Amino acid sequence: MTHQRRTSWILHAVLIVASLIVAFPILFALLKSTQIRSVVLSPSLIPGPAFLENVRNVFLNANLLIFMRNSFIVAIAVTVGKTLLSLMAGMALVYFRFPFKRFVFGMILLTLMIPVEVLIVPLFDVISLQPPGTWEEWWAWLQRPDRILFQPAEYGFGWANTYFAMIVPFLASATGTFLFRQHFMAIPRSLADASRIDGATPWQFLQRVLIPMSWNTIGALAVIEFVYVWNQYLWPKVIIRREELQVVQVGLNLIIGTGEGVEWGYVMAGAVLSLVPPLIVFMLLQEQFMRGFALSESK
Template identity: 55%
Template sequence: MKNKKEITVHIVLSLSCLIIAFPILFALLKSTQPPGQVMSARMLPGGYFLANVKNAWLHYNLDLYMLNSLKIALSIMFGKTFLSFFAAFALVFLNFKAKKVVFIFILITLMMPTEMLIIGLFDLISLSPPANLNEFFSWFVNPRNVLLSPVEYGFGWTDKSISVIVPFLASATGVFLFRQHFRNIPGSLLDASIIDGAGPFRFIYHILFPLSRSTVGALFVVQFIYAWNQYLWPRVIIRNDSAQVIQVGLKAIIGNAEGVEWGEVMAGTILSMIPPLIILLLLHDQFMKGVSVSDEK
């Protein structure tokens, strides 16, 4: 009786896995076929995968897209984790006034997705910077300029990767996760290291960081995938094809011409999925642990 039920569950789950994976499996299959077969109903893999990858590489700027995305995603992943680690450390282990205000100030940004801010962010990132400090300060000292009229100067970062990196380096999610994790660390550890005369940096290096590996791992996964999958902001701020990221690159590839070589497009799509999948598989266990912490509250 029990076995019968278990077998049913196995069957249902296997079928679900298959259905969910089907679109990707299909894309993978078609990316191995030569151009003539891709549009046919033929469902047997061919040996054309590498040729498709090579053609996608040559016909579109796939190599540039992938490199740009990799640079951006890794910078955001490391930068965000680093900065939120220290911000959360200050919130949990340091004594200072206005702690609650600072925490709420950070927490509110959870409900400010970049997509909602693109209009305001666009001018700030794209306009050219003031020619010199004098010009900047004569603009800046007048609160009417800074607060009540549209911004006049920006960073001049159009078409640069930095425009897709720097705005994302601070993270409410990261601060929140680390704070939650730090609060669960026994106070006796902190007491012991204070008594032993260890300063905050030694405490971080020898005790806190080793204890935070799974939170760091979980954040790596979340941030890398988040950064890798960014779409709207790079689509708006990066106009130069050679600086574009892979996600928007997919749009460029499809929209390129009437005769889309779907075998090549699918090869490119499959390639674009590999880096986030690698991170997810490598850090799978830490990721699951981190997620269970985060839904505690």
């Protein structure tokens, strides 16, 4: 008994220390964001009275409000779009029979191997080059597949410095399609047959059966996508060069800026605030996330 008590005591000690290490840098940032300017640069960890002032300053004077708004627009658009598109693709792959299905699924899955980051150089051209000026130019370009395939891109979307550049390329998801496909295949076939016999259209089946049965998968996917998009750094940094359109991850670095006189109190307040939205999404959907995951794991 004493032996067991000692192990459990050690267990608690290890877990408490680990929890502290995991939390420490964030707590540090939180405490620093409450301190007045003269204390911020000292090692003091005593909470100060300046939290609201730092927040107001970083929000208004350092543009954090604008960065956060941009991140919200992009993250919500991508999360909703990705979930919708992969739900549709998953449904097509499971509930319909059509030629080249295996090939189509393979083509979608293959993109798992190609992270967007590795394509930034060509993607930058595709997004930022200007589209053809006239329909004639368009037509001439489309008629030359060798030019399209074997020569550097001549035309693009002209989307540099727009939300489109940060949203549209990310709307399809191999992960999401794969998840929904796995989930749908685990739903008994009899359900779909029953709906069809009852005269339900595929649309009604989706609405009344599939979506209500998929909340765990949708929740799990939403968490992953939202966090992924919210945390993106490299692509927005490259494609967005106007400060008023920049997202929060790159914006933080703009607040640090260059040279002397960094307002670290503001920066820490910004860092803490930027953690709040994904944390809320995670906490709200944590149950679905773990369940959606545990279920697909046990298959």
